[in-house]
Amino acid sequence: MRALWTAIALTAALVVYFVLLADRAVLLIQAGGVVGVGLGVAVLALPLIGVWYVVVQWQNGIKINRLAKRLEAEGGLPDTSGLPRRPSGRVDRDAADEWFARQRVEVEQSPEDWRAWFRLAHAYDVAGDRGRAREAMRKAIELGG
Incomplete structure (x- = not known):
């Protein structure tokens, strides 16, 4: 559950960032001129790409979670609890x-x-x-x- 809340918090931070970035892009476009409009369009593309990436990652996460629940219901989730670990907690x-x-x-x-x-x-x-x-x-x- 902690991973879900972390993902939600990071997504919220990205949304704020994308909104601020899009706002700056609109200001550049409104300033006019070839350079301003060109930079504004380029900067506007960044949040659009970012939103697409976040949506794809959330879709994958939902699908993985669905598969994990199916596998858990079947009793087939991988179990690494018996593997020896380093002091850092990582598996040997x-x-x-x-x-x-x-x-x-x-x-x-x-x-x-x-x-x-x-x-x-x-x-x-x-x-x-x-x-x-x-x-x-x-x-x-x-x-x-």
């Missing part, structure tokens, strides 16, 4: 790599199972590879709905 690298290898085998055996991709995404995250974790989660979303 060797243990994370070993756990990752098991998840990878599951995906190789069932490449069309969204559950396996979800668990692989979690394994990538535990191993510290956020980019591949996002790719695997996109695949889970694609397969699982």
